[in-house]
Amino acid sequence: MTPKLESTITGSCQSFESIREVLAKANEEKSGDELAGIAADSAAERVAAKDVLSQLSLATLRENPVIPYEDDEVTRVIQDVVDETVYKEICDWTVADLREFLVDERTNEEDIDRIRPGLTSEMIAAVTKLMSNIDLIQATAKMTITARCNNTIGTEGTLSFRLQPNDPTDDVDNIRYSICEGLSYGVGDAVIGINPVEDNHEQTKRLLEVTKEFIEEWNIPTQNCVLSHLTTQIEAVRNGAPADLLFQSLAGTEAGNESFGIDIDLLDDAYEFGKEHCTASGPNFMYFETGQGSELSSDSHADVDQVTLEARCYGLAKRYDPFIVNTVVGFIGPEYLYDGKQVIRAGLEDVFMGQLTGISMGIDACYTNHIQADQNDIESLAVLLTAAGSNYFISVPMGDDTMLNYQSNSYHDAAALWDIFDVRPAPEFESWLEDMGIARDGHLTSKAGDPTVFLGEHEDGRKQESTNS
Structure with missing residues (x-):
């Protein structure tokens, strides 16, 4: 069941018809969204959408992918690999909770590794929209992927x-x-x-x-x-x-x-x-x-x-x-x-x-x-x-x-x-x-930027035999 999607944070009630609309209007200003006709009409509407988004549960996002499961194979790929055990641990979190978890100085790489299998792409996109540039840098810096x-x-x-x-x-x-x-x-x-x-x-x-x-x-x-x-x-x-x-x-x-x-x-x-x-x-x-x-x-x-x-x-x-x-x-x-x-x-x-x-x-x-x-x-x-x-x-x-x-x-x-x-x-x-x-x-070294190292023009230019010595 989709919750009521409205906010009064801007002093007047702003309502939205779908999770997809909330996600679009909570996005930072992008000319592509404006071209598509789905962007917020004003800064006030953008703030209202962020407010609504922040209160949505991760379960709501899981249950409402932006393109239905039966209509899109990308949706099916994303949904089918969710670790249900991990998901059950975090499904009641709001998007705001997920943001606080990611930027909390006590949250480390192992903590993020633990919840990652329970996330869908819509959850990841949603939390991104609530984060400032420095939030994004701070959270990304905690993650090492080799x-x-x-x-x-x-x-x-x-x-x-x-x-x-x-x-x-x-x-x-x-x-x-x-x-x-x-x-x-x-x-x-x-x-x-x-x-x-x-x-x-x-x-x-x-x-x-x-x-x-x-x-x-x-x-x-x-x-x-x-x-x-x-x-x-x-x-x-x-x-x-x-x-x-x-x-x-x-x-x-x-x-x-x-x-x-x-x-x-x-x-x-x-x-x-x-x-x-x-x-x-x-x-x-x-x-x-x-x-x-x-x-x-x-x-x-x-x-x-x-x-x-x-x-x-x-x-x-x-x-x-x-x-x-x-x-x-x-x-x-x-x-x-x-x-x-x-x-x-x-x-x-x-x-x-x-x-x-x-x-x-x-x-x-x-x-x-x-x-x-x-x-x-x-x-x-x-x-x-x-x-x-x-x-x-x-x-x-x-x-x-x-x-x-x-x-x-x-x-x-x-x-x-x-x-x-x-x-x-x-x-x-x-x-x-x-x-x-x-x-x-x-x-x-001083050789840097000199491509003739690889053209046989350096006395000490070396090929395969030297690199394994």
Whole structure:
């Protein structure tokens, strides 16, 4: 039974028709929700919605998913994995109780681990809407989620980076040079991942071979991935391509995933295929990307707000025990996140929700040129999320991806973040950097930023034989 959904906190009675409406109107201001016509009409209505939401029980949210169980396979995935024993312990908590639990200084990582199996994505989205930015940072910082592919990501005191050597023509030489540059700055431990211009299995195979050959030539403890469609990657692997990770974009609704050309059956089959054919040591070999607003962009949002849909993406991703998941937070434009303030808020929300879901979570802290944001906004977000304990960031040459035509964190931002927060790359990767002479005692050396280390132009440039000595 749905409780009465009304509030008088603003001096006049505000009422709401559904849990879905309350969730949408309690959301912080987002241009995507406004475009969808589901956002609060005023700050007063937003406060009223937050008041109503704060008093809802977790059981009410469990019993009222934003898309009914019988209508959506993502809902079924999320609901079916709830640990009923844990759920019974917390089902009478209100959303406000859950927030107080998460920000209480006495609550530790083990406490959060204990309740996590009893949560649904709607519960996670709901508590997010009651939290300030500093609340999100504080709570996220309590959670450590590790995963292993060819190296281990997310261990305490580490911060990893995806090396993204995209090229607007898929030129192999340019890609290799960009890999050299990124590695010379110490990035690439999360993955060397390429967004291909051509989405076909021949080109995917070619790029996977190029990256794998480079990794093996220099004995680099990392993993490769080409971010073509999942079916394209599987076809490439069937034809002999060496893939450490399998990638796919996810949505928070069944209809949204259909727009991506996927469903649960395909994801399940890909997961089983990866177990047998991925070249990584594992056990984690899946890579997913998400982003607030993607469902609205394909008209598959079902009148659900973008924060709640994003939380549902993470509930789906958890089914496949991924090595990395990242939100591409400001990529799809001002229609969904209008400015730097909204992008920063969304990035903090997303990493918190991913970590609370229990997945190895990172971010592409990015923006496009037509959004009201700049590089300072993205650097501010990177600082905040490093404080929060994000597992990794995307990094591109000079912060400018010339193929996808957007801005992100640069290769050289990594050194600044490691220095400010006294954190390091993944342990296996850091050892390799030291063997290469690129890092020493947790700091980059004078070789850092010099890609010729990998071009045979240094007297002491060393390949595979030295890294195992």
